[in-house]
Amino acid sequence: MKVTQALKARPLLTALALVVTPGVAVVGTATDAFAVTKISHATATQMFRNVGITWSSSGNCSDRYNSTCTSFEQLNLPTAQGAQTLRQASGCGLNITGGTETGHASGTYSHWNGYKLDYGKNTCVTSYIKNNFTYIGLRGDGAPQYRSGSGNIYADEGSHWDVLYYNCGGC
Secondary structure, three states: OOHHHHHHHHHHHHHHHOOOOOOEEEEOOOOOOOOEEEEOHHHHHHHHHHHOOEEOOOOOOOOOOOOOOOOOOOEEHHHHHHHHHHHHHHOOOOEEEEOOOOOOOOOOOOOOOOOEEEEEOOHHHHHHHHHHOEEEEEOOOOOEEEEOOOOOEEEEOOOEEEEEOOOOOOO
16 A cells, blocks of 8 residues: 555544444544543443442532533543542542533633543542642642642642543543
């Protein structure tokens, strides 16, 4: 095969190589450098149950369009995996209090776009983050921030941890 034919075939082969499981959708094209894999609420909750992560909402609901709910609809797969990694690495109980529901700050790396989760604070999680991650200064809103070895950012928002997952944290 000529080089030009191989280069033209690459996007097609990349697309064919993508394997999608039930409840998982791939957003982007085969030529995107970093296609984001989105998962359903049901897939995320099963992943969390598998490692003992709990979740709660002030409205006792999971509607993505209701700010009092905690939804995982359209969560990025690496974000869910990052939560699993934190749970397993820390050994701490984790309770997710914020997911992809409306009501959070906007932006590319936002809750709505599947990059962030909020965790209720407890002594174990706080100690783990402060003892294992690097303090990187205050965020624009004054929240102290810590960076994990994999580059994810943990911001102490007072009542909870706001975590930005660029990746799965070494899963």
